[in-house]
Amino acid sequence: xxxxxxxxxxxxxxxxxxxxxxxxxxxxxxxxxxxxxxxxxxxxxxxxxxxxxxxxxxxxxxxxxxxxxxxxxxxxxxxxxxxxxxxxxxxxxxxxxxxxxxxxxxxxxxxxxxxxxxxxxxxxxxxxxxxxxxxxxxxxxxxxxxxxxxxxxxxxxxxxxxxxxxxxxxxxxxxxxxxxxxxxxxxxxxxxxxxxxxxxxxxxxxxxxxxxxxxxxxxxxxxxxxxxxxxxxxxxxxxxxxxxxxxxxxxxxxxxxxxxxxxxxxxxxxxxxxxxxxxxxxxxxxxxxxxxxxxxxxxxxxxxxxxxxxxxxxxxxxxxxxxxxxxxxxxxxxxxxxxxxxxxxxxxxxxxxxxxxxxxxxxxxxxxxxxxxxxxxxxx
Amino acid sequence: xxxxxxxxxxxxxxxxxxxxxxxxxxxxxxxxxxxxxxxxxxxxxxxxxxxxxxxxxxxxxxxxxxxxxxxxxxxxxxxxxxxxxxxxxxxxxxxxxxxxxxxxxxxxxxxxxxxxxxxxxxxxxxxxxxxxxxxxxxxxxxxxxxxxxxxxxxxxxxxxxxxxxxxxxxxxxxxxxxxxxxxxxxxxxxxxxxxxxxxxxxxxxxxxxxxxxxxxxxxxxxxxxxxxxxxxxxxxxxxxxxxxxxxxxxxxxxxxxxxxxxxxxxxxxxxxxxxxxxxxxxxxxxxxxxxxxxxxxxxxxxxxxxxxxxxxxxxxxxxxxxxxxxxxxxxxxxxxxxxxxxxxxxxxxxxxxxxxxxxxxxxxxxxxxxxxxxxxxxxx
Numbered sequence: 001x002x003x004x005x006x007x008x009x010x011x012x013x014x015x016x017x018x019x020x021x022x023x024x025x026x027x028x029x030x031x032x033x034x035x036x037x038x039x040x041x042x043x044x045x046x047x048x049x050x051x052x053x054x055x056x057x058x059x060x061x062x063x064x065x066x067x068x069x070x071x072x073x074x075x076x077x078x079x080x081x082x083x084x085x086x087x088x089x090x091x092x093x094x095x096x097x098x099x100x101x102x103x104x105x106x107x108x109x110x111x112x113x114x115x116x117x118x119x120x121x122x123x124x125x126x127x128x129x130x131x132x133x134x135x136x137x138x139x140x141x142x143x144x145x146x147x148x149x150x151x152x153x154x155x156x157x158x159x160x161x162x163x164x165x166x167x168x169x170x171x172x173x174x175x176x177x178x179x180x181x182x183x184x185x186x187x188x189x190x191x192x193x194x195x196x197x198x199x200x201x202x203x204x205x206x207x208x209x210x211x212x213x214x215x216x217x218x219x220x221x222x223x224x225x226x227x228x229x230x231x232x233x234x235x236x237x238x239x240x241x242x243x244x245x246x247x248x249x250x251x252x253x254x255x256x257x258x259x260x261x262x263x264x265x266x267x268x269x270x271x272x273x274x275x276x277x278x279x280x281x282x283x284x285x286x287x288x289x290x291x292x293x294x295x296x297x298x299x300x301x302x303x304x305x306x307x308x309x310x311x312x313x314x315x316x317x318x319x320x321x322x323x324x325x326x327x328x329x330x331x332x333x334x335x336x337x338x339x340x341x342x343x344x345x346x347x348x349x350x351x352x353x354x355x356x357x358x359x360x361x362x363x364x365x366x367x368x369x370x371x372x373x374x375x376x377x378x379x380x
Numbered sequence: 381x382x383x384x385x386x387x388x389x390x391x392x393x394x395x396x397x398x399x400x401x402x403x404x405x406x407x408x409x410x411x412x413x414x415x416x417x418x419x420x421x422x423x424x425x426x427x428x429x430x431x432x433x434x435x436x437x438x439x440x441x442x443x444x445x446x447x448x449x450x451x452x453x454x455x456x457x458x459x460x461x462x463x464x465x466x467x468x469x470x471x472x473x474x475x476x477x478x479x480x481x482x483x484x485x486x487x488x489x490x491x492x493x494x495x496x497x498x499x500x501x502x503x504x505x506x507x508x509x510x511x512x513x514x515x516x517x518x519x520x521x522x523x524x525x526x527x528x529x530x531x532x533x534x535x536x537x538x539x540x541x542x543x544x545x546x547x548x549x550x551x552x553x554x555x556x557x558x559x560x561x562x563x564x565x566x567x568x569x570x571x572x573x574x575x576x577x578x579x580x581x582x583x584x585x586x587x588x589x590x591x592x593x594x595x596x597x598x599x600x601x602x603x604x605x606x607x608x609x610x611x612x613x614x615x616x617x618x619x620x621x622x623x624x625x626x627x628x629x630x631x632x633x634x635x636x637x638x639x640x641x642x643x644x645x646x647x648x649x650x651x652x653x654x655x656x657x658x659x660x661x662x663x664x665x666x667x668x669x670x671x672x673x674x675x676x677x678x679x680x681x682x683x684x685x686x687x688x689x690x691x692x693x694x695x696x697x698x699x700x701x702x703x704x705x706x707x708x709x710x711x712x713x714x715x716x717x718x719x720x721x722x723x724x725x726x727x728x729x730x731x732x733x734x735x736x737x738x739x740x741x742x743x744x745x746x747x748x749x750x751x752x753x754x755x756x757x758x759x760x
Contacts, residue, residue: 101480
């Protein structure tokens with residue numbers, strides 16, 4: 001059987017204020033094209049279809065349209081679970097009807113123990129859950145941490161294993177050993193939020209969602225697909241795409257199919273002048289979402305507005321080596337600075353900013369103000 | 381064909397802070413029981429399934445459960461439309477899959493022109509729409525008001541009439557001649573929000589939603605079912621229930637089936653003492669939601685807390701004849717009052733409230749304050 005494994009669509013997500021609707025629709029179109037070209041037997045979506053529990057109407061319309069497209073128009077079976085960003089309750093809307101067209105979308109832990117039964121394969125769909133949900137389901141308060149809860153869940157799943165079939169698992173959690181990026185929100189406070197990967201050993205393939213990089217886990221039979229779109233600068237260097245999983249081979253054969261964004265997310269480290277001069281450089285894609293790190297140390301007036309004339313999609317702006325003024329003070333120890341009088345400090349600061357010393361009149365005002373402040377301090 | 385006609389469930393609605401979940405579940409259970417006992421061929425829900433466009437998760441779970449119960453478990457066809465309180469986009473989730481089990485839930489105007497085709501009947505499901513939607517659909521800016529838009533909609537529907545069949549319409553709007561209550565939110569600013577009832581003449585039956593009283597429209601072939609639960613004190617005297625519509629007769633035969641609330645909504649007008657004394661009266665249902673109008677005119681300390689000991693579900697409290705103090709002034713004409721000095725007015729007021737005149741010292745302070753105020757007024 002040939003499956004397409006994707007996850008973490010996060011429909012409704014924004015990148016530092018930039019709408020990603022077009023990027024997400026573009027990525028979906030490529031997923032759909034790959035599924036059709038590769039004639040897959042089904043599409044796995046391992047959680048976080050939405051970016052938020054309370055999605056905007058536009059996001060609801062988009063996810064509805066995508067599921068309809070894949071399942072009703074392309075007639076592809078879908079094996080999906082809810083992730084920690086989804087509202088399990090809202091995502092459950094319509095699911096009892098979806099099974100009739102082989103759209104399986106599990107949102108409650110109890111559903112994890114009723115696998116989708118295919119001719120030669122059992123697919124267990126385990127939605128994101130918290131240890132509390134497992135405590136309730138198993139009526140066992142000892143399941144305090146996710147590793148304990150997940151071990152119990154796997155034990156229960158194995159009771160339903162048909163030994164004549166292969167066993168796939170679709171789930172959404174943080175598997176131990178994975179690398180994280182900025183754009184996964186860590187919702188667990190206290191407790192061990194990671195699941196040890198040895199718990200995944202009994203499955204022929206585990207299709208994971210939650211982490212946004214496809215390389216976060218490098219096991220032969222358990223992978224994150226990663227998100228189809230870069231959602232953060234920390235994902236700038238990641239390759240985005242989907243896994244094609246051929247379950248007829250042992251171990252399963254994995255092929256990564258890349259997704260090409262409309263506009264890439266990149267980190268640029270350069271001088272202001274070089275960036276401005278790149279306006280005429282056709283080899284630079286100025287429409288990318290860029291995190292700019294300036295190597296300059298001097299203040300640059302109106303820097304963001306000027307850079308955005310060349311790079312309209314700047315998402316962050318920072319300095320590689322801070323500002324000159326900060327650097328100059330590195331020569332003085334905190335001991336030396338502490339020995340300076342307030343007037344000396346003010347004079348130094350003024351000169352740093354204004355590039356000229358205090359005028360005699362300014363110095364007179366400053367002295368008077370410092371005297372007043374000092375006397376008020378004594379009275380208090 | 382025998383149909384059950386209900387509307388305006390408004391799941392998630394509260395009555396002056398009181399949760400109505402139990403009332404709404406109770407009403408639903410009775411609707412389901414009537415549908416099964418009467419062996420109806422389908423259930424019409426004429427809009428406003430939810431109370432708000434952005435329903436809480438608990439409301440989503442409740443509506444999902446109800447539709448599942450009627451359609452999947454009881455295997456009843458459902459003919460439903462979205463109302464002005466629903467989010468058409470959110471309510472559309474899953475609808476393309478629902479048709480397979482004869483759950484028809486139309487949320488977009490364009491769907492109004494594709495009737496559900498039964499052996500001897502066409503059911504047109506027209507969701508709530510605004511004139512703007514009709515302008516867009518017909519590409520005609522002249523459709524400025526709802527009556528114009530609806531006339532065009534009906535004309536278009538009639539183009540799809542099969543003369544060999546009966547024609548039913550399910551819709552959600554304010555039909556002219558109807559009486560309104562407090563609990564329908566009027567969302568139309570400007571424009572004519574009512575649809576003349578003569579536009580409904582070509583249908584064998586029009587199942588309406590929007591107004592909460594079943595008697596709002598008394599036509600032989602067009603009715604509001606009203607809401608299954610009383611949502612406001614202005615609905616206190618209404619009979620709640622559903623219509624059973626037998627379309628095999630001409631004109632259709634209508635039977636009203638009442639729904640009994642757990643706790644009724646009532647208006648009580650009485651004296652404080654009589655209400656308190658009713659605590660021992662078993663003929664009074666103290667658990668009802670009551671709007672209390674006191675006939676007393678004197679102030680009653682801690683009146684709400686004391687009344688709630690006897691009537692825990694008081695929703696409003698008012699006075700039939702105002703307060704004594706206000707009444708005493710009725711003897712003085714506005715002419716007489718205007719001739720009084722500020723100090724006289726203050727003295728009268730103080731005596732009303734404190735039941736004693738100003739002391740000489742208070743009068744001295746009052747004179748000084750009035751003098752200051754008068755001088756400030758001159759300066760300004």
